[in-house]
Amino acid sequence: MKKYILIIEDDLAIIKPLEIILSKRGFLLKIARDGEGAIQILEEKDFPDLILLDIILPKMNGFEVLENIKKNPKTKKIPVIILSNLARDGEIERGLAAGAADYFVKTNFSIYDLVEKIKNYL
Amino acid sequence: MLKVVGIIDLVISLGLLGLGLFVIVRNRQRRINQLFGAVVLSLVGWIVSSSLSDLSPNEWWALFWARGAIIGPFFFCASFLYFTYFFPRDGRSLSKLKTAIIFGIPVLALILVPTKYNIEKVTLYEWGTDFVPGILYSVLLVCLISYFGKALHNLFKKYQQADSYEKAQIFYVFLGIVLVLLIGTFTNLILPVYFETGRLSVVGPSLAILIFTSLTAYAIVVHHLLDIWIVIRLGTIFTLLFAIISFIYVGIIGLLGQYIGSFSALVIASLFITLTFEPLKRFIEDKTDKIFFRKHYQMDEVIDELTSVVHKIELNLNKILDAFNDIAAKYFKVAEADMFVLTPAGTFVEQRVMDHKRELELGPDNPIVVFFNSNPGFVFNLEVIGRKMQDGELNLPVERIDLVPKVFEEMEKLDFTVALPISARNQLIGIYFLGKKKSGDDFSHQDLQLLNHLVLEIGAFIDNARLYEDLKRLDEAKSNFISVVSHQLRTPLSAMRWDTELLLDGKIDKKTQEEFLQDTYKNSLFMISHLDDMLIALDIGDKEINLVKERCGLKNFIDEVMLENQLLIQQKQLKFNVDLIELADNLFIDCKKIKKIIWVLLTNAINYSPANYGVVTINSRERQIDERKFIEVAVQDNGIGIIGEEQRYIFQKFFRGEEAKKMSPNGFGLGLYIVKAFVEAHGGMVTFNSAGRYKGATFTFTLPL
Structure with missing residues (x-):
């Protein structure tokens, strides 16, 4: 069965390359453009196998979304990888402390390396 | 003479009664206060009945009151002992057995009060009453000694465990007891033996008791003002005062009594003391302070x-x-x-x-x-x-x-x-x-x-x-700025990196290839414009803004901004009303800078307006301020508005409103800072008003003509 990934990201220029490479690797994708949209998708009981989460998002920021995911007993076991360009130690620590499985700074990875890293969590 | 002493005693007991009531009223809920009230009441009973005995018209009444007078001391020592179990802090309650022992003896003594075992006979003298005490008085003596002994033992134990201010409270009570002993010895032992006058022996103990209870009352009521130095000071002042007054009193009565009669001497002594009391007190305070207290710090x-x-x-x-x-x-x-x-x-x-x-x-x-x-x-x-x-x-x-x-x-x-x-x-x-x-x-x-x-x-x-705090805040702002800027620059860079990686790989279709090239181009423009903003903002702080003035019009600028934001305007279905005066198309200004102003104000209005029913209005008019002509341009939207604290910081570098961050997270917080600087560089002014959250905002700027 195909694995299903939820991408929570507002920037279309980031979504597009991710979409192309991940679907080429055979993943099913769903995209939420803001925090509230992501929560809505998760409330539809359409649980993904992995969540890629940006931090700077409209309406509700990534940390809040993560908190929500980890509070809900039905979603708290889904691995969440933070994919952000906030790159300071404090921000990374905060993300991991809130229960993220990993924290990747976008510019630090080629898109191919990123996909390999993501696959480790599936 | 007899009557005067009796009346003094009655006045003292009235004072005591008032004191007891005062302490109780100060805090009715506290057990210490209630117990103190009981102690005072038994004292009052004692003094009142013994002075009534002194004032009695015949020996039957004198016997009646003298016998009654013994109830007071019994209950006084019992309630005082009981009191020390709870003073200065309400402790756990006392066991029933202990309570029964403490109050049992006084209650049993009540049975013997009206009998000859209390007092057999009373004789009335000019200076008071004399009586033959019965067996009950021996019981009272034992009671007084043992109860007071135990009470002092209690206080001593508590003193050792007490913290500083409780120590001071207990000290008051000790001090009170010492004063009572001193005064009692003075009036009932020293005076009768050396000066052969027993007159003060009747009023002395009452006075001593008044001082003792006052000190205790003070300790209870004003407990948070306690200070060991103040206690010692007050103690010293009052003891000295009492000694001097007694000396004067006895001296005057002794010297004048034989010439003008004891009653007149008493009146004169009282008058003298009343008149000299205040200055005397102040004198003693002054001297004691000078000697003991004033210089206790360097x-x-x-x-x-x-x-x-x-x-x-x-x-x-x-x-x-x-x-x-x-x-x-x-x-x-x-x-x-x-x-x-x-x-x-x-x-x-x-x-x-x-x-x-x-x-x-x-x-x-x-x-x-x-x-x-x-x-x-x-x-x-x-x-x-x-x-x-x-x-x-x-x-x-x-x-x-x-x-x-x-x-x-x-x-x-x-x-x-x-x-x-x-x-x-x-x-x-x-x-x-x-x-x-x-x-x-x-x-x-x-x-x-x-x-x-x-x-x-x-x-x-x-x-x-x-x-130091300002520096810390500045440091925080700086590191916050670095964090924001690096994030804002990293985002388009990562998109560009991934797009080109995929393009280089060549395994994507033609349409996507084109899209990626477009995105990369747009991202590079985004970065250029943001880097420009940053440099402008840095320059604004550092040096004066140079204006390069030419003729140009606002209409073109507005059109350009709308064209560049066409997609968003269509998505949000925003309505535009542009109404400019003719003059607005022929201004002598720094065109690049005014274009930046229009760009910021208009993109803000577009970004922060609601989808589907957003309306952006731009209009202008000519204005005269202090004989100078200006063009005034207003950009109005019906978006998120600016509220409370935000209004204070809206023009500050890097500041962004909370709601604005949610609606458009990628801003730098530099736009309005730059607008203000550019308008002011032209000699104009920028203001805004907003009726509140989601009630829109209007930015108005003026430029001199």
Whole structure:
């Protein structure tokens, strides 16, 4: 069965390359453009196998979304990888402390390396 | 003579009664207060019945009251013992057995009160009554000795475990007992033996009891004002006062009594004592203070202590203020010390209080604030100024002397005695207030000198702490800025990196290839424009803005912005109303900079307007301000609006409103900062108004024609 990934990201220029490479690797994708949209998708009981989460998002920021995911007993076991360009130690620590499985700074990875890293969590 | 002594006793017992009631009323709920009431009531019963016995018209009544008088001491020693189990702190309740033993004996004694085992016979004399005590008196004596022994033992045990202020409370009670013994010995032993007068032996013990109960009452009621020095001071003053008055009293009666009769001598003695009491008391206070109490601190010592304390603590405003308050409490022994510190809003807010926080605030128009703003070095001492005002000679070397009565009134209302301005770098940054000294003394010259020194130090420390906090805040803002900027630059860069990686790989279809190239191009433009903004913003702080003026029109700029944001405008279905006067198309301005202004205001309006029913209106008009002609341009939207605190910071570098961050997370917080700088560089002004959240905002700027 195909694995299903939820991408929570507002920037279309980031979504597009991710979409192309991940679907080429055979993943099913769903995209939420803001925090509230992501929560809505998760409330539809359409649980993904992995969540890629940006931090700077409209309406509700990534940390809040993560908190929500980890509070809900039905979603708290889904691995969440933070994919952000906030790159300071404090921000990374905060993300991991809130229960993220990993924290990747976008510019630090080629898109191919990123996909390999993501696959480790599936 | 007899009647006078009896009446004095009755007056004393009335005083006692009042005291007992006062203590109970002060706190009805506390058991100590209730028990103290019981102790006082039994004392009152004792004194009243024995003085009624003295005042009796015949021996039957004298016997009746004398027999009744024994109830008082029985219950007095029982209730006092009981009281010591709970004093100074309400402890656990006493076992029923102990209570029964303590009160059993007095209750049993009640049976023997009306019998000959109490008093068999009373004889009336001129100076009072004499009686033959029965067996009950031996019981009373045993009771008094054992109960008081146990009570003192209780107090001693508690004294060892007590903290400092409870120690002082217990000390009061000890002091009271010692005073009673002293006075009792004086009136009932020394006077009768050496001066052969038994007259005071009737009133002496009552007086002693009054002093003892007053001290205990003081300890209970004013317990948070306790201070061992004050106790000793009061004890010393009152003992000396009592000794001197007794000496005068006995002397006058002894010298004059044989010539003019004892009653007249008594009247003269009483009159003399009444007239000389106040000056005598003040004299004794003055002398005792000079000898024992006034010089118990040395300026240098205090300043050394302050410096060492302050050097030990970190540069934290609250901790420093606490240290100062501690010093004030220790050396001036004031009931209250309070510091008001200037806030950025221009008001003085209560910062650190010794006892309790009242959350007071003094506005910039408060007379105290206004007064100290014009008299930055003046110490406002309520006692001194109050005396001057009373004497009607208010010639102080101050500015705004008209404010002095108002300051006086304000300080009385706040219950402070001394106020000192705290300044730093010629600005009033705080006011330090002190309440009354617990001893009731005025502030001495030395006190005020020390206080002056203290506030100088406080001023310097507050200033340092503030500078340090400002630096810290600036540092935070800087690191926050670096974080935001790196994020904003990384985002388009990562998109560009991934797009080109996929393009280089060549395994994507033609349409996507084209899209990626478009995205990369747009991202590079985004980065260029943001880098420009950053450089402009950095320059604004550093140097004057250079204007390169040409002729151009606003209409073109608006069209360009709308074209570049076409997609978003269509998505949100925004409506535009543009209504410009002809003049707006032919302005002599720095075209690049004014285009930037239009770009910022218009993209803000587009970004923060609601989808589907958003309306953006741009209009202009000619205005005359102070004989100069301006064009005024207003950009109005019905978007998220600007509320509360945001209004204060909206034009500050890197500031972004909370709602704005949610709607458009990628902004830098530089747009409006740049707008303000560019408009002002042209000699114009930018303002805004907003009716509230989701009620839209209107930005208006003017440019000189």
